[in-house]
Amino acid sequence: MIKHISVTTTQRIECINILDQLQRLVEEIKLKDGILLVYVPHTTCAITINEGCDPTVFQDILFKLTDVFPVDDTYVHPEGNSDAHLKAALMGNQRFMFVHDGQIVKGTWESIFLLEFDGPRTRRIFVHYIRTREKE
Amino acid sequence: MIKHISVTTTQRIECINILDQLQRLVEEIKLKDGILLVYVPHTTCAITINEGCDPTVFQDILFKLTDVFPVDDTYVHPEGNSDAHLKAALMGNQRFMFVHDGQIVKGTWESIFLLEFDGPRTRRIFVHYIRTREKE
Amino acid sequence: MIKHISVTTTQRIECINILDQLQRLVEEIKLKDGILLVYVPHTTCAITINEGCDPTVFQDILFKLTDVFPVDDTYVHPEGNSDAHLKAALMGNQRFMFVHDGQIVKGTWESIFLLEFDGPRTRRIFVHYIRTREKE
Numbered sequence: 001m002i003k004h005i006s007v008t009t010t011q012r013i014e015c016i017n018i019l020d021q022l023q024r025l026v027e028e029i030k031l032k033d034g035i036l037l038v039y040v041p042h043t044t045c046a047i048t049i050n051e052g053c054d055p056t057v058f059q060d061i062l063f064k065l066t067d068v069f070p071v072d073d074t075y076v077h078p079e080g081n082s083d084a085h086l087k088a089a090l091m092g093n094q095r096f097m098f099v100h101d102g103q104i105v106k107g108t109w110e111s112i113f114l115l116e117f118d119g120p121r122t123r124r125i126f127v128h129y130i131r132t133r134e135k136e
Numbered sequence: 137m138i139k140h141i142s143v144t145t146t147q148r149i150e151c152i153n154i155l156d157q158l159q160r161l162v163e164e165i166k167l168k169d170g171i172l173l174v175y176v177p178h179t180t181c182a183i184t185i186n187e188g189c190d191p192t193v194f195q196d197i198l199f200k201l202t203d204v205f206p207v208d209d210t211y212v213h214p215e216g217n218s219d220a221h222l223k224a225a226l227m228g229n230q231r232f233m234f235v236h237d238g239q240i241v242k243g244t245w246e247s248i249f250l251l252e253f254d255g256p257r258t259r260r261i262f263v264h265y266i267r268t269r270e271k272e
Numbered sequence: 273m274i275k276h277i278s279v280t281t282t283q284r285i286e287c288i289n290i291l292d293q294l295q296r297l298v299e300e301i302k303l304k305d306g307i308l309l310v311y312v313p314h315t316t317c318a319i320t321i322n323e324g325c326d327p328t329v330f331q332d333i334l335f336k337l338t339d340v341f342p343v344d345d346t347y348v349h350p351e352g353n354s355d356a357h358l359k360a361a362l363m364g365n366q367r368f369m370f371v372h373d374g375q376i377v378k379g380t381w382e383s384i385f386l387l388e389f390d391g392p393r394t395r396r397i398f399v400h401y402i403r404t405r406e407k408e
Contacts, residue, residue: 001169002234002241033273035309035400037171037232041243043187050361051315060347060354061361068204068340075196082196089186089197090226090362096309098274098400105274105398107313126241128171128234130266130402137305138370138377173307173368177379179323204340211332218332225322225333226362262377264307264370266402 003029003127009119013066015058016114018125022097023104025127031099034131039094041126044084044118046091052111062115065090084117091115099129139165139263145255149202151194152250154261158233159240161263167235170267175230177262180220180254182227188247198251201226220253227251235265275301275399281391285338287330288386290397294369295376297399303371306403311366313398316356316390318363324383334387337362356389363387371401 005021022036040047051057065087075082095112098105106112114123141157158172176183187193201223211218231248234241242248250259277293294308312319323329337359347354367384370377378384386395 002236035402037234039232039234041241041246043185043193043243043245048361049315049365050357054349054351056347056349057315057354057357060345060349061358063347064341064345064354064358067345069200073196073200073203075192075199077190077192077196079190082193082200085186085193086197086200089184092228092231092364093185094232095364096232096311096366096368098309098311098398100274105313107315109315110313126234128268130171130268132400132402138372173370175368175370177377177382179321179329179379179381205336209332209336209339211328211336213326213328213332215326218329218336221322221329222333222336225320228364229321230368232368262370264404266307266404 005125005127006122007114007125008122009116012119013062014116014119015062017052017111018114019111022112026099026102026104029129031129031131032102034099034129036097036099036104037128038112039126040114040123042123044081044088045123046088046093046115047095048091048115049095049110049112051109053109081118087117141261141263142258143250143261144258145252148255149198150252150255151198153188153247154250155247158248162235162238162240165265167265167267168238170235170265172233172235172240173264175262176250176259178259180217180224181259182224182229182251183231184227184251185231185246185248187245189245217254223253277397277399278394279386279397280394281388284391285334286388286391287334289324289383290386291383294384298371298374298376301401303401303403304374306371306401308369308371308376309400311398312386312395314395316353316360317395318360318365318387319367320363320387321367321382321384323381325381353390359389
């Protein structure tokens with residue numbers, strides 16, 4: 001069954017670490033071994049996996065994205081958030097992660113994030129999963 | 137079994153909504169609950185999920201992508217479509233979607249698109265799927 | 273069970289074709305029909321699928337990425353590799369591929385690559401898989 005988590009952002013552009021919420025969900029659904037699929041259904045948000053230890057990494061990522069794809073440009077879309085749609089499409093609205101022995105598998109520095117490009121808002125994130133066999 | 141759908145584009149750069157074709161496929165294969173995996177095997181195309189209601193959103197996305205990554209540059213590849221390969225790689229050649237109760241799950245404004253960056257062409261899109269249990 | 277392959281890079285920015293290693297893994301685990309999930313747990317690397325026949329395509333892709341997102345910029349992160357984190361996040365750290373009749377399914381020109389943006393290093397790539405039924 002599809003599950004979901006919620007995230008509330010406080011700025012227009014923001015990066016929220018959702019790893020702990022996902023790990024709690026893995027425990028709640030008792031997913032021991034399998035694939036976790038994470039999907040944001042909002043068109044000005046993205047899901048990404050990158051460095052989760054030093055917040056200056058995402059500070060730099062969001063600065064440079066906005067430098068190359070600024071808010072104001074010769075856009076046609078009347079809502080004034082075309083830059084947010086483009087940034088969201090470039091980063092992607094979904095990621096999968098592996099689960100082993102009840103734990104989300106990740107690299108040393110990795111974490112998984114909601115990227116908000118047109119906040120502040122409260123956003124839902126859909127999570128689905130596939131159970132795999134441990135021994136094969 | 138791997139299924140496929142076909143899309144014909146009429147311009148060099150174009151955005152084609154494939155949601156209805158995928159929903160018909162879901163009904164044809166009687167996928168009630170599961171994961172749909174959508175994959176374009178052409179290296180100058182992408183699959184993306186974003187705003188499907190107002191076409192000015194993709195007009196702006198494609199304008200700005202071409203502004204930042206123009207067709208003509210100091211490229212080495214002799215076919216003259218390196219910009220298309222780069223745009224395709226940045227947007228990604230694949231997306232998954234969830235299916236619940238026979239319907240593709242999506243946000244209010246969301247749709248799924250083939251992005252053509254080196255058309256016009258007829259393109260195949262591969263679709264695979266995983267059935268999950270409804271009650272868990 | 274989660275498998276892995278290893279790749280050693282020799283330059284800061286480099287593109288390594290990993291298709292043959294993945295195909296050997298498919299044979300080793302006797303995956304006849306299913307989904308292969310490929311995930312790099314390093315935050316300055318990406319996994320991408322694009323043209324694998326003419327190496328000038330990735331030469332152009334990596335040139336233009338570095339032109340738009342240069343190494344030196346007004347970055348805050350003290351390690352000096354913020355450009356690598358951004359490039360990795362834009363390209364994505366994961367891809368799925370379909371397997372049919374024991375073979376990885378791909379387009380004529382396609383291949384799958386590790387993109388290294390902060391090498392040279394030895395990198396691990398995690399691979400998971402889902403077996404599907406051939407006849408359905």
